[in-house]
Amino acid sequence: MSFHKIIWATDGSNDSLQALALAEKLSIKYKAALKGLSVLPIYYSVVDNFTQKEKDSFLEWMDNTLANKERESMKNIAKHLEGKGIKFEFDVVKGVPHEEIIEYAERENADLISLGRGRILERFVLGGTALKVIRGTRIPVLTALDAETKGEFKKILVPISVMHGLSGNFEYALRLAEGFGADVQVLNVVQLGNLSVPLEIQEQLKSFALRDLVETIGATRISENIELQTIASGSGWRGIIEFAEKNDIDLIVLMTYGGTKIREEFIGSTTEKVIQEAPCPVITLSP
Secondary structure, X not given: OOOOEEXXXXXXXXXXXXXXXXXXXXXXXXXXXXXXXXXXXXXXXXXXXXXXXXXXXXXHHHHHHHHHHHXXXXXXXXXHHHOOOOOEEEEEEEEOHHHHHHHHHHHXXXXXXXXXXOOHHHXXXXXXXXXXHHHHOOOXXXXXXXXXXXXXXXXXXXXXXXXXXXXXXXXXXXXXXXXXXXXXXXXXXXEOOOOOOOHHHHHHHHHHHHHHHHHHHOHHHOOOOEEXXXXXXXOHHHHHHHHHHHOOOOEEEEEOOOOOHHHHHHHHHHHHHXXXXXXXXXXXXXX
């Protein structure tokens, strides 16, 4: 695992500050460059209805008030990080947040985008900035929430669907685990839906799933820091969240998946719910 450049995108929320703390840890661990981006949102659907005079006044206010305030905030962050030996550069731009973040990260050839899950309202609305970034970029995205950041990643959770085979999140998690000396929990969730399945049948299903999980990963790949887990739950996302909470997981690494419309809606909805509800940071990877 090697990070050369990390982009931290901020919207001023507490989630963003946690995303910065995580980006800082990764920057120090991998000696990666860290760049900040603040996007002052212009809601064109509204602004386009302004008169030219109103539009000019609005943009002038953004430049002279909001942008200057944001630059001062970024300068303070730069001083703080430079005191830790991290060179921090930043840009303040205007536009549609998710579009600007994606374009900026791709232009900078970033290895990772780190951002908060969003303001309180956005967290529970599919289509918030974080989710739009994840949908629109092939660069790995780390999303953080407003919670105390632990010292380092020591327990990494990798959800795997044996039906779709081994995916890139497994290898990615292994490389992260090597860098942080972490344990990797590989999880397959047996989805029961709304069925009232007897416990003995659930245990049989979990046993079959564990066998498939071993075959999917390959027995020779399993080492001391890799533990295979199967659980039964009503849905995939709920099983992942419950496992993460119960086992004090520090980081979840999962795929966004793609493919057919049905597959996108099914797997994609699982990814979105995990991002919204996870008790820890999440890194998402595109296939």
